[in-house]
Amino acid sequence: MxxxxxxxxxxxxxxxxxxxxxxxxxxxxxxxxxxxxxxxxxxxxxxxxxxxxxxxxxxxxxxxxxxxxxxxxxxxxxxxxxxxxxGLVRGRLTVGMVIGCTITPFFDALAAFHHAYPGVEITLLEDHSARLLRDVRSGAVDLALIGTADPTPVGSNALTIVSEPLVALVPPGHPLAEQPTVTMAELADHRLVCMPEGTGIRTVLDRACTLHRVQPTITVQASAADAIADLAVRGLGVAVLSESMSRDYRDRLTALPIVDIDDPALLALVWSGTKSPALDRLVRYCRDAFAAAPGPEPRPRGHTPVPTG
Structure with missing residues (x-):
């Protein structure tokens, strides 16, 4: 037969x-x-x-x-x-990650995939989230870990990894240091140090400014959380970071919840709609790695803050 x-x-x-x-x-x-x-x-x-x-x-x-x-x-x-x-024996994937990424489960997923399918060449690049998302939508990047303000970024598949609020960080002696919380109107009275446009944290902040009709003075923009915190310690402005980012600076800065920002900063995995066996398998490895991460949300390597920029 x-x-x-x-x-x-x-x-x-x-x-x-x-x-x-x-x-x-x-x-x-x-x-x-x-x-x-x-x-x-x-x-x-x-x-x-x-x-x-x-x-x-x-x-x-x-x-x-x-x-x-x-x-x-x-x-x-x-x-x-x-x-x-x-199809997985040979091929190429371009993977992007937000600047300053040190997320252990993401690296674990990439390593496990590489060991399972060594014939697939992985090109890893680092960039701001807005550009990475644009490249995912265009197909130039297959998969990326980005900071975003949108749970489901238009034009891509997405999996939210971390969702957390923004906080303001001030050094001892600052006029806001004795307050338990802060509002957007109060922040507008002070100079700010924050991440540049195109990052998830900055998008959340800008949307809150528009919603509350305030225009704070942004004196310095930096892509690295350490730089933003150091500048705040030196009095150049109030730092605005995500909650997990602030934990490394508790010995030098006081973190104040911003009570009237409702939208969280998100860390998300986004990927294109391209029908690729290799991409499909890599997404599975990432899902498994993040699902296996300890705690309610995946923690970064060592004490490095989660980059949601």
């Missing part, structure tokens, strides 16, 4: 015609008829009633049709599975 015999038999059964079945499988009508007769001889039963102008199934044919379809479906599934593995 051959797969092509089953294929031709199914075509005749579904088309109710040897002529239309031949057109469907693109061989001669005599070829279809010969293959179906060969199948009937092997099974020892007539599958197609040829006594009328319409090719109809016999009782044996109706029973055989179900199994023929199932066999062909299994064959297609096997081809697809083998094709996916073959």
């Amino acid at each position: 051959e797969l092509r015999q089953l294929e031709y038999f199914v075509a005749v059964a579904e088309e109710a015609s040897f002529t239309r079945a031949a057109e469907r499988v693109r061989i001669s009508q005599s070829g279809v008829s010969a293959q179906v007769r060969g199948l009937e001889r092997e099974l020892g039963a007539t599958l197609i009633d040829r006594s009328t102008r319409t090719a109809s199934l016999t009782d044996a044919g109706r029973v055989a049709l179900e199994h023929a379809r199932a066999t062909l479906a299994c064959s297609d599934a096997m081809r697809q599975a083998v094709g996916e593995v073959t």
Whole structure:
């Protein structure tokens, strides 16, 4: 019994015609008829009633049709599975990460994928979140870990990894240092040190400014949390970072929750809609790595703050 015999038999059964079945499988009508007769001889039963102008199934044919379809479906599934593995033997993926990324589960996922599929070349690049998201949408980057203000960035698939509020950080002796919290209106009275435009944290801050109709003075912009904190310690302005970022600077700065910013800063995994076995498998590795991370949210390596820029 051959797969092509089953294929031709199914075509005749579904088309109710040897002529239309031949057109469907693109061989001669005599070829279809010969293959179906060969199948009937092997099974020892007539599958197609040829006594009328319409090719109809016999009782044996109706029973055989179900199994023929199932066999062909299994064959297609096997081809697809083998094709996916073959496609992963070689290839290339471009992976982006937000500047300052030290997220352990992300690195674990990349390492595990590389060991499992060493034939797939991974190009790793670092950039601001807005540019990474743009490149994911265009297809220039396959997958990226970014900071964002939107749970589901338009034009990409997304998985939120971290969601946390923004805080203001001030040094001892600062006018705000004795307050338990701070508002956007109060922040507007002071110079700010924050991340540049295009980062998730800055987007959340800018949206809050627009919502509350305030225009704070941003004196310094920096991509690294350490630089922002050091500048705040030296009195150049109030630092605005995410909650987890602030934890490394508790010995030098006081973190004040900003009570009227409702939107959190997010760290998200985004990837393109490209049908790629390698990309699909890498996304699975990332999902598994983040799901296995301890605690309610994945923590960064050592004491490095989570970059949601």
